[in-house]
Amino acid sequence: MAADATTAEVGVSVRARARRRSGSSYPSWFFLPAAIIYGALFMYPTFASLFFSLTRWTLFEAQFIGLENFAQFFREPFLIKGLINTLIYAFVTSGLKVVLGMLLGVLLTSQIIGRGYLRSVVFFPVLVSTIGIGITFTVMMHPTQGLINETLALFGIKGPGWLTDPNLALLSVAFVDVWKGVGLATVIYMAGIVSIPQEYFEASKIDGATPWQNFWGITLPLARPATVTVVILSLIGGLRSFDLIWAMTRGGPGFTSDVIASVIYKQYQAGFYGLSTAGNVVLFVMVAIIVVPLSVWLNRREVEQ
Amino acid sequence: MKAAYRHWLGWLSIVVSVFVFLVPFAFIFLTAAKDRKESSLREFTLPSSWHLWDNLVQVIQTRDFMIITAFVNSTILTVASVAMLVVFGAMCGFIMQRRPSIWTSIAGFLVLAGLIIPPAVVPTIWVMQSMGLFKTLHGLILIEVAYGLSFTILLFRAFVATIPRELDEAAIIDGAGPIRLFFQVILPLLKPVAVTVIVVQSVAIFNDFTNPLYYLPGSQNVTLQLTLYNFQSQFSTSYNLLFMNILLITIPPLIVFLFFNRQIVAGMTAGAVKG
Numbered sequence: 001m002a003a004d005a006t007t008a009e010v011g012v013s014v015r016a017r018a019r020r021r022s023g024s025s026y027p028s029w030f031f032l033p034a035a036i037i038y039g040a041l042f043m044y045p046t047f048a049s050l051f052f053s054l055t056r057w058t059l060f061e062a063q064f065i066g067l068e069n070f071a072q073f074f075r076e077p078f079l080i081k082g083l084i085n086t087l088i089y090a091f092v093t094s095g096l097k098v099v100l101g102m103l104l105g106v107l108l109t110s111q112i113i114g115r116g117y118l119r120s121v122v123f124f125p126v127l128v129s130t131i132g133i134g135i136t137f138t139v140m141m142h143p144t145q146g147l148i149n150e151t152l153a154l155f156g157i158k159g160p161g162w163l164t165d166p167n168l169a170l171l172s173v174a175f176v177d178v179w180k181g182v183g184l185a186t187v188i189y190m191a192g193i194v195s196i197p198q199e200y201f202e203a204s205k206i207d208g209a210t211p212w213q214n215f216w217g218i219t220l221p222l223a224r225p226a227t228v229t230v231v232i233l234s235l236i237g238g239l240r241s242f243d244l245i246w247a248m249t250r251g252g253p254g255f256t257s258d259v260i261a262s263v264i265y266k267q268y269q270a271g272f273y274g275l276s277t278a279g280n281v282v283l284f285v286m287v288a289i290i291v292v293p294l295s296v297w298l299n300r301r302e303v304e305q
Numbered sequence: 306m307k308a309a310y311r312h313w314l315g316w317l318s319i320v321v322s323v324f325v326f327l328v329p330f331a332f333i334f335l336t337a338a339k340d341r342k343e344s345s346l347r348e349f350t351l352p353s354s355w356h357l358w359d360n361l362v363q364v365i366q367t368r369d370f371m372i373i374t375a376f377v378n379s380t381i382l383t384v385a386s387v388a389m390l391v392v393f394g395a396m397c398g399f400i401m402q403r404r405p406s407i408w409t410s411i412a413g414f415l416v417l418a419g420l421i422i423p424p425a426v427v428p429t430i431w432v433m434q435s436m437g438l439f440k441t442l443h444g445l446i447l448i449e450v451a452y453g454l455s456f457t458i459l460l461f462r463a464f465v466a467t468i469p470r471e472l473d474e475a476a477i478i479d480g481a482g483p484i485r486l487f488f489q490v491i492l493p494l495l496k497p498v499a500v501t502v503i504v505v506q507s508v509a510i511f512n513d514f515t516n517p518l519y520y521l522p523g524s525q526n527v528t529l530q531l532t533l534y535n536f537q538s539q540f541s542t543s544y545n546l547l548f549m550n551i552l553l554i555t556i557p558p559l560i561v562f563l564f565f566n567r568q569i570v571a572g573m574t575a576g577a578v579k580g
Binding site: 024025026027028030031033034035037038040041042043044045046048049052057059107110111112113114115117118120121122123124125126127128129130131132133135136137139140142145146147150179184187188190191236239240242243246247261264265268273276277280281283284287288291292 | 311312314315316318319322325326327328329332333336346347348349389392393394396397399400403404406408412415419420421422423424425426427428429430431432433434436447448450451452454458473477481482483486487508512514515518519529530533534537544547548551554555558559561562566569570573574
């Protein structure tokens with residue numbers, strides 16, 4: 001759609017340049033290469049998904065079946081489980097990333113020893129392969145032979161089956177997600193905290209404020225843009241999360257740690273392309289109705305302050 | 306009192322960080338150095354004898370040197386898609402910042418949509434099949450470009466705003482057309498943000514698992530992340546080889562981290578300050 005429009009403009013600007021030597025120095029055809037790739041491989045499939053989600057689809061022929069795929073999504077227990085799990089996963093991970101990222105951000109911008117080292121180790125997991133991390137933690141979370149439970153056993157605690165207990169599997173994966181992603185939240189908070197003018201802290205020092213009051217009165221409200229960024233980024237990431245869950249549990253045991261993204265993959269593998277695409281649309285709607293109002297609301301409150 | 310408190314807090318954090326963040330990496334390294342029997346115990350101990358080199362050779366030889374193929378593929382994928390992202394993203398960011406128009410607003414909306422909308426997988430495969438791009442490396446390169454454009458354009462647009470328009474005007478008066486203006490005047494000035502884009506996107510694309518899984522199936526043209534995924538079942542009894550594989554694919558990000566830490570952090574925190 002955008003591609004067509006820019007093509008039309010190209011024609012105009014080429015003709016204009018032929019007439020006068022001085023055409024626009026900021027030609028719209030600069031959009032063209034990006035617009036073609038983006039339009040063909042992202043926008044067009046997105047629009048097509050709205051249609052194909054209403055069909056029984058074999059990639060070669062599509063039979064229109066109305067809202068049947070969506071009905072199935074809200075009827076089958078394991079698909080509903082996937083929806084609920086997606087929400088739990090997204091809110092648990094982003095909540096923990098906000099709290100831990102904030103604490104680590106405050107800690108790593110204060111004058112403590114080993115700050116450079118600490119910043120590095122907290123951030124490094126962000127850059128490591130998710131699959132590699134997933135496999136490593138799967139091995140360490142083994143119920144009897146895993147490193148985590150063997151360590152707990154030293155203190156006489158019987159560790160749970162992190163990935164084999166149906167009630168715990170999703171939360172264990174979420175925990176690894178936080179472990180890997182908290183470094184990103186931390187550096188975002190560090191950037192936010194460093195940008196707070198020092199005058200506020202000097203003034204509060206003169207007024208005799210405690211560090212605790214400093215945190216609640218200055219750091220927390222003024223690092224708000226950082227909080228907004230962390231919340232939005234980790235919610236989008238959490239709702240769409242696939243690779244870590246797939247590497248660690250493949251949705252198991254049973255369907256207890258399935259999320260929408262893993263359901264989409266499973267249905268795709270099973271050849272239910274229409275149902276898989278409906279899952280995509282559900283995920284899209286879910287991200288949109290959670291993230292868009294939230295980001296509007298968070299940004300508006302910022303303006304009011 | 307205050308200094309003592311800070312000292313104490315610093316040491317406590319260091320000890321905790323060793324357990325939480327370093328032990329998993331040490332575990333990867335130690336397991337990768339053990340022999341098969343010892344590694345199957347999954348214990349956090351020093352290997353009784355070191356087998357790093359043997360394991361490395363064995364991992365490389367598995368399935369007709371598949372990991373070498375995967376390494377080449379991942380490199381081509383990363384370099385090609387990042388190069389396209391930088392040039393095309395910079396072109397868009399430049400026009401969007403310099404020439405406000407209805408198309409710029411539409412482009413801005415599409416950029417935000419690209420950040421939020423999860424890609425529709427099966428329809429994308431359908432489109433790629435009709436264009437002959439499915440299961441090809443160049444198809445995957447275009448996919449990575451399409452998915453990475455939004456973030457790249459945002460970074461470039463913000464940075465173009467810091468380049469004075471007077472430079473454009475001077476170049477235009479000297480007779481530079483749009484292509485010369487962009488490639489000879491603007492693009493060289495975008496170097497700092499281009500480095501950030503290159504580093505952040507390289508890491509993201511190199512580590513990408515989901516897109517190769519969907520759009521590049523088959524064992525002929527795997528990427529590194531997929532080899533690891535495939536070896537996960539194949540090596541289920543040889544943890545030493547599995548972890549050697551993990552160790553291998555952790556090295557490239559480690560090198561990037563050691564040299565470009567600041568650019569990575571700059572890219573990832575862009576927007577955090579002003580919201």
